[in-house]
């Protein structure tokens with residue numbers, strides 16, 4: 121596995137104009153991960169081989185699936201000898217790829233679309249490293265954009281769109297592969313071409329992931345290109361945000377109401393902030409990166425004294441995780457939630473208070489506001505301000521709860537949120 125590779129967007133002459141370095145944020149998984157699929161599959165096969173009660177049937181094809189109340193029966197044919205086997209199982213996970221036969225047999229649709237643009241993906245073995253071979257680069261060259269991507273175990277991948285007039289078959293030949301990468305200064309001595317394949321991007325979801333005792337997984341259940349938002353066809357989405365996240369959700373809804381379906385805000389920031397002095401909790405939060413800088417003690421004090429109603433409910437691990445995330449070098453370089461300063465400070469403060477924004481009075485997005493009655497960071501009175509002003513706003517003020525409704529009253533939050541987002545209110 122390769123993780124945390126710097127990534128650059130470069131222009132046609134290779135000059136970077138946007139650079140980022142993804143680093144872990146305490147989510148329990150790397151923010152970015154490159155795998156070499158044959159190596160991963162080998163690890164999985166070795167793992168399975170450790171269990172004598174698991175039999176792997178390679179070169180076998182499932183032709184039919186039937187299920188009844190007690191289980192599932194599979195008809196499987198050995199492709200080497202035409203042997204026919206009937207297997208019975210309590211449950212089946214069908215991970216048989218994008219063209220899933222099982223999905224068809226279950227009569228489950230595969231909704232979405234396939235892009236017309238076709239791309240060639242080239243996997244190579246690196247023989248001689250070149251400068252910056254370990255950076256992920258997007259070559260934004262209008263003539264032919266390219267993805268230039270390090271992959272583990274001394275491999276490297278390129279992806280190029282197929283342009284009008286290109287001969288697809290030719291593009292997968294070694295000759296074409298070496299010509300395509302030559303524009304980035306990569307010569308035949310540097311790489312050995314392993315595979316070049318033409319593919320299309322699919323954005324598709326199975327209408328259901330489960331039918332009775334059969335579950336669809338992997339590409340059989342969903343396939344998508346590695347980008348999101350507009351390209352995924354997600355024109356509208358529900359937004360759920362707490363505190364600063366709630367403020368971001370509200371800002372997005374005010375700026376682009378057509379893109380937001382429904383919105384759940386938990387103790388959002390920026391409500392009535394110019395109408396009273398900041399709370400002690402907010403001051404504490406804003407000062408976190410000031411003075412002697414962040415510390416585990418400062419963070420734990422903030423959580424236990426200001427963030428929640430009942431300090432005993434917060435496990436140490438929550439403070440550990442939050443502290444680790446708070447000292448991420450990228451976050452430290454541009455700490456969030458700074459007090460506005462300079463000549464435009466007042467103007468900025470004014471703009472940050474949503475109750476000064478007239479668009480609030482006609483925001484058509486159905487909104488659920490949940491606010492802890494004992495919130496010591498953002499005043500619970502903000503809930504009434506929103507409910508009074510917004511045309512379609514439900515408000516719940518939750519007793520014996522601080523700033524983290526979703527944590528402190530998780531069950532209630534889940535129920536209200538699920539009902540509201542499903543349109544049951």
Ligand SMILES: Cc1cc2nc3c(=O)[nH]c(=O)nc-3n(C[C@H](O)[C@H](O)[C@H](O)COP(=O)(O)OP(=O)(O)OC[C@H]3O[C@@H](n4cnc5c(N)ncnc54)[C@H](O)[C@@H]3O)c2cc1C
Nearest residue numbers: 180181182183215216217218221241317319337338339340
């Ligand atoms: C060219 C290319 C490049 C890609 N690059 C990336 C990438 O960089 N990163 C990334 O995350 N994803 C990438 N993907 C997508 C990735 O390969 C798939 O998302 C992933 O392989 C899906 O795994 P899967 O197990 O669901 O399906 P598959 O890998 O398609 O496996 C399905 C398996 O089921 C078997 N099967 C099918 N029908 C039957 C049957 N009736 N009976 C028995 N067996 C059956 C097939 O033989 C196959 O072995 C790429 C895909 C392509 C085509």
